[in-house]
Each structure stands twice: as C-alpha cells, then as structure tokens.
Amino acid sequence: MTAILEPPLAAPAAVELEPVSFEVHDRRRPGEAYPRIPAGWVELTRAQAAAALFESFTEDAAYRRRHRHTDAELCAILADTTDTLGARDLDRIAREFTHLDLTDPNNGDVVECWELAHRLTVAYWFTNAHTRPMNRYEVAVALYLAGDRLPRRRQEDYRKAPCTDAQISALVEEFAPTLHVDDLRWNAQGLRLESAPPTRSVNGRWEPLPLDDVQQAQRDGMRRALPDYHRRRFCLSIAEGMGLRGTERFPLVVEPADGEPFLGPVVGRAPERCLFELARRYGRQRGMELAAEASA
Structure with a gap:
C-alpha cells in the first residue's frame, strides 16, 4: 500500500x-x-x-x-x-x-x-506578493498573546504534558491576527535579537555586536509589548520545539509588492515530509494514521 x-x-x-x-x-x-x-x-x-x-x-x-x-x-x-x-x-x-x-x-x-x-x-x-510561513519568533509572539489560554509552566513540567501541535496551531491561528502584521514582525525581530543577538568571531571566540538604532528600538519595543521575560522564554521554547512531527499549521505571512502585509491562509509543512518523518519515528502504519489525523 x-x-x-x-x-x-x-x-x-x-x-x-x-x-x-x-x-x-x-x-x-x-x-x-x-x-x-x-x-x-x-x-x-x-x-x-x-x-x-x-x-x-x-x-x-x-x-x-x-x-x-x-x-x-x-x-x-x-x-x-x-x-x-x-x-x-x-x-x-x-x-x-x-x-x-x-x-x-x-x-x-x-x-x-x-x-x-x-x-x-x-x-x-x-x-x-511574497508569501512565507511564520517563523518561530512570530509564533512565540502569538503564543505570548494567548495569555491564560496558555498558562506559563516550568519547562520540565510542560515537557511532561505538552500541548499538541493542533492545540498550539489553533492558538497561533486565533491570536496572531490580534496584532497588525507589522507589529507582529517588529516584536518577533525584537525577540530574535534578545534570544540570539548578533555576534562576530574574534580569534576563534564569539563576541556580541552592539545593536544599531533600529535593532535597539525593536528589542526595547518588544519588551514593552511583551513585558514578562519568563513567559517570553516559555513561548519561544514551545515555538522552537515545534516541527518535531511537522504537523503544525500556521497562517502564512503575505508581503505585497505594494501595500500592507497581512496574514494568509493556514498552511502546514509539506504533508509528504510530515508523513515521511512520522513513519520513520513511529513506524509505517502508525505514521500514516498520524499523518491522516494531522491533515483531517
């Protein structure tokens, strides 16, 4: 078959x-x-x-x-x-x-x-227009906005009982549109600068680079919009952990050649990759069942 x-x-x-x-x-x-x-x-x-x-x-x-x-x-x-x-x-x-x-x-x-x-x-x-999937920082910002719908937990406690891909996808689909896409991208860039600041290699060692004015404004603006540091880290860790099964589905980010960006349809990873990875991880029959559930 x-x-x-x-x-x-x-x-x-x-x-x-x-x-x-x-x-x-x-x-x-x-x-x-x-x-x-x-x-x-x-x-x-x-x-x-x-x-x-x-x-x-x-x-x-x-x-x-x-x-x-x-x-x-x-x-x-x-x-x-x-x-x-x-x-x-x-x-x-x-x-x-x-x-x-x-x-x-x-x-x-x-x-x-x-x-x-x-x-x-x-x-x-x-x-x-150019269209792309949401990146993990944009996903993390949307999850932060979910508030009590996604209570912050200790990492070890969350790993014991994590949300399903479908639950996370539903939260992102619901809360990402509550921000203008420009603000979503701005805060996501600020979160990226906080968690992975720019660096350079000097004599075999990585040293941080100073932020320019725009980067500083992005990071500071993100911290004002998303003031809870521990919740930021919690949501980013969830976003970074997505993709292990490949069954998540998030809105596309649409960036027109002329005009304001907007969120497009909800689209997942290539379903063929999803099936391949699920079959490799859980076996052929179970993988096909999980892939069918994800695409239902």
Whole structure:
C-alpha cells in the first residue's frame, strides 16, 4: 500500500497573466487546495513540480545537496525540464511519481523534491506578493498573546504534558491576527535579537555586536509589548520545539509588492515530509494514521 497525498493530476496549464495593477489575490483555482507554480510558459501542480525536480536532480543528487537553490532558480529548472519533457510526458511522469511510497526510508530524495515544490507553492500563493510561513519568533509572539489560554509552566513540567501541535496551531491561528502584521514582525525581530543577538568571531571566540538604532528600538519595543521575560522564554521554547512531527499549521505571512502585509491562509509543512518523518519515528502504519489525523 502506498501513500498518495495529491489529488488526480491535470495537464500543465498556461500561465495566467498578471493584472496590470499591483492587485494581490489568492492564485488557487476552483477545486484546488494549492495554487500552481509558475514555470516559464506553464503553471505546474505541486505533484508536477516535484516530479520535474526529481527528474532534473536524479543524475546529480550530490549537487542538489551542495547547492541551496533560490525560488527563482527552482522555477527556472522547472521551466527547462518542462520544455525538455513536454507537457504530456511530464504529466505521465508525475502520475508515476505520486505512487512512490513516502513511508519508505530510501525515498528521502523523493520527499526532498516534494518539500521544494511545497516551498514554491507557498512562495507564489498570491499574485504580486511574497508569501512565507511564520517563523518561530512570530509564533512565540502569538503564543505570548494567548495569555491564560496558555498558562506559563516550568519547562520540565510542560515537557511532561505538552500541548499538541493542533492545540498550539489553533492558538497561533486565533491570536496572531490580534496584532497588525507589522507589529507582529517588529516584536518577533525584537525577540530574535534578545534570544540570539548578533555576534562576530574574534580569534576563534564569539563576541556580541552592539545593536544599531533600529535593532535597539525593536528589542526595547518588544519588551514593552511583551513585558514578562519568563513567559517570553516559555513561548519561544514551545515555538522552537515545534516541527518535531511537522504537523503544525500556521497562517502564512503575505508581503505585497505594494501595500500592507497581512496574514494568509493556514498552511502546514509539506504533508509528504510530515508523513515521511512520522513513519520513520513511529513506524509505517502508525505514521500514516498520524499523518491522516494531522491533515483531517
């Protein structure tokens, strides 16, 4: 039994023209859970993109591991591969690719390609905007705002009875929108500067760097907005511990080319990576059950 997480495929579609104005809108088409990825003259589904990347990287997997491609580079690879294969062959290959068993520990390369395709799906979710997942500092700020809904506990006590990924995801989804996205990002940057201040290497030792005026304002503003130091550390430790199972789901941060940022749809990690990690940690059958629960 193989695990298939994509709906039936459709032929690569022609790229939809961008509006003349800087209009920002969700690029998902009716009936599609994810938007398609622009790749030259076509737009590809996640499955088609993952299969195209797998075809492209098969002959030089070591190069892929050495080189971290940018989103633009990945889209160029997709365009070249689509041109080489043609839409019909790519769709045939993608249909075969979706049947590769994601619970097989030998299929790590397959999962990596799914994850890269998912990354592009998120990045190009909206027109005229860059979209990204919330970072752990933004998650921590949202958790801080949950107040009594997430009482602070000692770390050892919390580890004995932690909140589930679903509970944490629900709190972040509820409380992240209570701040303007600019304020969320500002406080998150201040929290990052507090917990991981900038440093430099001097004679083999790391020394702190002084904060510039903007960084100082971010850190001080965060401390005024989130005054309880111990609660800040508690919420950040929860945010940093997320991802062990990969089943968390947080709102996307949408940063338009023109206009104010806003929070987008709630999206999780690549479900294929989630299934792969769960199967590796809990066994194939239990992993599939947990992955199904996470996506329900």
